[in-house]
Amino acid sequence: MPDSPALLVIGECVADIVRRPGAADRTHPGGSPANVAYGLARLGRRTTLLTQLGPDPDGRLIEDHLASAGVRVLTDGAGAPTPTATVELDDAGRATYGFEITWTLGPVERGVEPPRHVHTGSVATALDPGAGTVLDLVRSLREQATVSYDPNVRPALMGDHARAVRQAERCVALSDVVKASDEDLRWLYPEEAPRDAAERWLRRGPAVVLLTEGAAGATAFLPGSA
Incomplete structure (x- = not known):
């Protein structure tokens, strides 16, 4: 892994909480970009995830999960709470969903190794104010790295539809692989x-x-x- 090209994933981590009647909550590490970073590291790629994790149990759970695969986790130090997505199952197994997700990623001045490839997408490229930071960073790296993008649309979090379309199209124009x-x-x-x-x-x-x-x-x- 130390000699492999540096890969950078930019995007959110999410604690996926499963809630059932009469049972303790079960929390699983999640987030589309975080899953990509985990998979790349498991394949032996030198991978950094630029994300936000709170100083809370959910953040520690996710960071430990990523570290177990060899992902280097880099944050902006803002200390925002770790995002959560909760699925509540009733006695008949019907599900309702709730999200507590903010994305306020700020500029990161140090620690981002020049990558050979950048991957981003999902909430990180759609939810302000952090989405602007993501696009600025991808633009700044575009001359030295290839870029991949996965919109991974989550309608409940996309906000204004017309703006979401414009944002997706900006990401597509910056990308080599979509x-x-x-x-x-x-x-x-x-x-x-x-x-x-x-x-x-x-x-x-x-x-x-x-x-x-x-x-x-x-x-x-x-x-x-x-």
Whole structure:
């Protein structure tokens, strides 16, 4: 791992809390970017996660989980509470969801090793004020690193729809590789077929757009493949 190229993931960690009647809460480490960082480190890649974790039990749980795979965790030091997503299951197994997620990532002056690749997406690129910091950092690294982006749309957290679309399109234009699900694209462009939206995203500059469609598999859209 020490000799492998440096990889940087920018995005949120989330404590996923499962609540059942008559049982103690169960908390699991989560967050789409954090999961990417964990997977990369498990594959032997030298990986840093730039994120926010609170000085609380949820933050310590997630940091220990990431460290167990070899992820270097870097924070802005703001001390914001660790984000949580709670699923409450009733006696019939029906679920309701609640989110306590803020993303206020500020500039990080030290500790970010020049990476060969940057990955970002999800809440980190959609939720202000931290989303602006993420885009500024990706832009600053764009000349030296390749970039991948996964919108991982969470409708309850996306805010104004038109703004969310603009933000996603800015991220696409900065990226070399984009991965999106058909559900992501249906939410962003409800009047457009996901494959048409993926092809349009490709024209914004990425080398490849990957569209996942659940059991129907995945499709890679490449320049000149139409």
